[in-house]
Amino acid sequence: MTIDIACVECIINQSRRVADAIHADSRLSRLLTDKVTVMSESFSFNDSPPEAAADIYEAMAVLADKIDLYDEVKAHSTEKAKAFMPGLRKRIDDSDVPLLTAIKVAVAGNVIDLAAEVSFDLDEELTKIFETEFSHNDFAVLESALKEAKTLLYIGDNVGEHLFDYL
DSSP: OOOOHHHHHHHHHHHHHHHHHTTOOHHHHHHHHHHHHHHHTTOOTTSOHHHHHHHHHHHHHHHHTOSOTTHHHHHHHHHHHHHHHHHHHHHHHHOSSHHHHHHHHHHHHTTOOTTOSSOOOHHHHHHHHHHSOOSSOOHHHHHHHHHHOSOOOOOOOSTTHHHHHHO
């Protein structure tokens, strides 16, 4: 997917969320948004949104004098995720199909996405995930492949999600 005009506005809006996340004063908040707006004028529409956003995040980090723009938010997300671990572990242990339940736990971890525009209620998301069947279900194929596999590479990407994946 390449960037389109709707992505530009989303990326500019992301600068406002960054300002909120780092508790920027009005001056820094304006600087961040102005910088992103200027940078957005030279986006290559051949790039993907993450490619365009990479330079944006680097520029915002420099302006904010922060190595990690989301350090506080990440710490909060991780602490929130930790609170769910005992109940999720029990749910997996008590399950008739622990692997499938563990997969659903990992799916639940994917709702912890700092860059997403929507906020979410983790309790509500967990309930929905455990009560909903996958629209495309290759669980039997995965289970069979895992029985034959000698190794497994598992890649997770979002903070807090790693705790759900670990289970």
